[in-house]
Amino acid sequence: MSINSIFSPLKPKENKFFPMINNIGDLLAKAAKQQAELIKKSSFEEMEEDYKIIKECETQSDTEIAKIYEELNKSFITPFDREDIHSLCETVDDTLDFINSTSKRILLFRPKQIPEISVRMTEIISECCNAINISLHELKTVNKKPETALKQCELLHDLEQEADEIYENFVKKLFEEETDTKEIIKNKEIVQHMERTTDMAKHVGKIIKTIIVKYA
Amino acid sequence: MSINSIFSPLKPKENKFFPMINNIGDLLAKAAKQQAELIKKSSFEEMEEDYKIIKECETQSDTEIAKIYEELNKSFITPFDREDIHSLCETVDDTLDFINSTSKRILLFRPKQIPEISVRMTEIISECCNAINISLHELKTVNKKPETALKQCELLHDLEQEADEIYENFVKKLFEEETDTKEIIKNKEIVQHMERTTDMAKHVGKIIKTIIVKYA
Amino acid sequence: MSINSIFSPLKPKENKFFPMINNIGDLLAKAAKQQAELIKKSSFEEMEEDYKIIKECETQSDTEIAKIYEELNKSFITPFDREDIHSLCETVDDTLDFINSTSKRILLFRPKQIPEISVRMTEIISECCNAINISLHELKTVNKKPETALKQCELLHDLEQEADEIYENFVKKLFEEETDTKEIIKNKEIVQHMERTTDMAKHVGKIIKTIIVKYA
Numbered sequence: 001m002s003i004n005s006i007f008s009p010l011k012p013k014e015n016k017f018f019p020m021i022n023n024i025g026d027l028l029a030k031a032a033k034q035q036a037e038l039i040k041k042s043s044f045e046e047m048e049e050d051y052k053i054i055k056e057c058e059t060q061s062d063t064e065i066a067k068i069y070e071e072l073n074k075s076f077i078t079p080f081d082r083e084d085i086h087s088l089c090e091t092v093d094d095t096l097d098f099i100n101s102t103s104k105r106i107l108l109f110r111p112k113q114i115p116e117i118s119v120r121m122t123e124i125i126s127e128c129c130n131a132i133n134i135s136l137h138e139l140k141t142v143n144k145k146p147e148t149a150l151k152q153c154e155l156l157h158d159l160e161q162e163a164d165e166i167y168e169n170f171v172k173k174l175f176e177e178e179t180d181t182k183e184i185i186k187n188k189e190i191v192q193h194m195e196r197t198t199d200m201a202k203h204v205g206k207i208i209k210t211i212i213v214k215y216a
Numbered sequence: 217m218s219i220n221s222i223f224s225p226l227k228p229k230e231n232k233f234f235p236m237i238n239n240i241g242d243l244l245a246k247a248a249k250q251q252a253e254l255i256k257k258s259s260f261e262e263m264e265e266d267y268k269i270i271k272e273c274e275t276q277s278d279t280e281i282a283k284i285y286e287e288l289n290k291s292f293i294t295p296f297d298r299e300d301i302h303s304l305c306e307t308v309d310d311t312l313d314f315i316n317s318t319s320k321r322i323l324l325f326r327p328k329q330i331p332e333i334s335v336r337m338t339e340i341i342s343e344c345c346n347a348i349n350i351s352l353h354e355l356k357t358v359n360k361k362p363e364t365a366l367k368q369c370e371l372l373h374d375l376e377q378e379a380d381e382i383y384e385n386f387v388k389k390l391f392e393e394e395t396d397t398k399e400i401i402k403n404k405e406i407v408q409h410m411e412r413t414t415d416m417a418k419h420v421g422k423i424i425k426t427i428i429v430k431y432a
Numbered sequence: 433m434s435i436n437s438i439f440s441p442l443k444p445k446e447n448k449f450f451p452m453i454n455n456i457g458d459l460l461a462k463a464a465k466q467q468a469e470l471i472k473k474s475s476f477e478e479m480e481e482d483y484k485i486i487k488e489c490e491t492q493s494d495t496e497i498a499k500i501y502e503e504l505n506k507s508f509i510t511p512f513d514r515e516d517i518h519s520l521c522e523t524v525d526d527t528l529d530f531i532n533s534t535s536k537r538i539l540l541f542r543p544k545q546i547p548e549i550s551v552r553m554t555e556i557i558s559e560c561c562n563a564i565n566i567s568l569h570e571l572k573t574v575n576k577k578p579e580t581a582l583k584q585c586e587l588l589h590d591l592e593q594e595a596d597e598i599y600e601n602f603v604k605k606l607f608e609e610e611t612d613t614k615e616i617i618k619n620k621e622i623v624q625h626m627e628r629t630t631d632m633a634k635h636v637g638k639i640i641k642t643i644i645v646k647y648a
Binding site: 146164168169171172175181184185188206209210212213214216 | 501504505513514515518519522533536537540541613614617618
């Protein structure tokens with residue numbers, strides 16, 4: 001009897017993690033896409049419909065993370081160190097939390113005018129979340145073939161820089177053109193929250209890069 | 217001579233860490249409770265008395281962390297990896313730092329009216345810090361019996377969500393009702409600082425969960 | 433043939449990391465020093481010249497980090513765990529990013545008056561970055577002689593506390609004396625960004641302390 005056949009019953013257990021991790025990637029990408037839809041709506045009432053879907057993604061992601069955690073505690077063999085899977089999933093979840101709270105802030109603060117730049121910002125966030133999703137789907141083979149995931153991490157870095165630039169120029173213009181200070185505070189906070197979402201997404205990229213370098 | 221008797225002189229050294237970690241948990245819980253008292257006082261002068269105690273907790277916690285660090289560098293055998301004990305203690309200390317700087321901001325900014333919602337917010341923070349304190353006291357046996365600590369981590373997650381909701385609704389109301397922009401900025405910053413304290417507390421919960429999954 | 437001579441071809445590879453890490457330390461210290469110069473200039477036009485140098489440091493640091501990452505993935509033997517070198521470098525780079533975005537904000541927001549306190553704040557940041565740079569240059573021998581690096585980490589802790597105190601008192605005064613709310617928001621954000629730079633520098637100190645405790 002070979003070593004392989006002894007361990008074979010464990011194999012399906014090992015692979016249990018990847019579909020679960022893919023699920024949270026899918027939920028993240030879905031929420032980000034919905035936020036890019038929300039921002040284009042012409043009334044807060046219509047936005048409420050998009051927000052419901054985003055909130056649902058957030059709740060489902062929480063459930064999924066709890067399941068992964070439970071599985072990690074039960075499993076003897078995991079594809080990466082258990083603490084690395086846990087950290088990665090938590091940071092993906094943090095990114096989704098940011099999307100959720102940005103959308104919620106828009107609905108709560110009800111700024112007189114949604115800053116035009118939000119359209120591009122939510123697109124960038126959606127691109128970031130797609131990049132994360134692709135990387136998560138690559139995890140299974142990342143130690144042998146890290147190129148695709150690494151390319152997405154590069155993309156996350158570049159998108160964050162673009163978002164940062166947009167945010168800074170937006171605030172500059174806001175100070176120059178807006179006279180209502182309340183509107184300045186509201187819109188600054190909303191767009192800053194978008195920028196922080198890309199920060200968190202870049203942070204996910206760094207964790208993926210750390211995992212790659214650790215298991216290379 | 218058995219292996220156990222050879223290593224027995226090391227045993228008390230191992231256990232040295234737990235009382236030290238418990239100390240920083242106690243200081244955190246004490247500072248949080250004091251902040252919940254401070255917020256109910258009717259004058260800034262009375263608040264100063266509570267703040268002194270909070271500041272004292274913060275200074276003592278710094279000393280305690282330094283002692284733990286020194287001990288970590290001397291000890292050959294530690295209950296968990298040395299870097300995990302260090303990270304955990306530093307994040308507990310960061311939570312205490314947030315309590316300290318929130319209280320200090322209130323005394324420095326002297327808002328015309330302390331937001332009513334602060335009473336519930338400081339209670340939530342105190343509940344968070346009790347949850348952390350309970351978890352820290354459970355660390356010694358956490359690899360065998362993680363249930364109590366895990367329940368507190370769940371609680372930290374839920375309390376943070378409650379604080380987040382309260383903060384968002386508070387800012388919404390602030391924009392609707394407050395006309396003095398300076399007061400908006402002051403009160404927004406104070407309550408946001410409280411919300412960030414619960415973020416940091418939730419982060420402590422994540423580190424504890426990571427330790428549990430690592431040593432399970 | 434001794435073990436040493438077998439492995440000797442690897443030795444220069446091992447030591448490749450230290451000059452690279454020293455480079456990012458040097459770039460950080462240079463950018464911080466330049467920011468302390470920028471702040472003393474009497475016109476935004478003159479400041480632009482300093483900013484160009486800061487931006488250049490930031491770009492070079494990005495290139496350097498990418499080279500270190502590539503090297504980490506190629507090297508079999510590294511002086512510390514690969515993931516620790518990666519985390520450390522990324523956080524040093526985050527500190528440089530903060531310096532860059534603070535200076536950029538000054539040039540974009542163009543506050544009517546640069547807060548006087550900025551001179552001391554940028555000096556503190558420069559002291560922080562020198563402390564980081566010294567620690568990074570000590571890394572090579574840190575497991576045998578950690579005293580110098582540890583002293584710099586202490587200094588980072590103390591400088592952050594000083595910056596925090598200055599920031600809080602600055603905001604207090606700003607609320608009391610400034611009547612233009614836009615100027616309050618602008619200057620608060622600029623000085624807060626300086627304070628956060630020292631937070632990030634302190635975080636680098638914590639990572640260095642964690643590395644010391646891990647390899648002690």
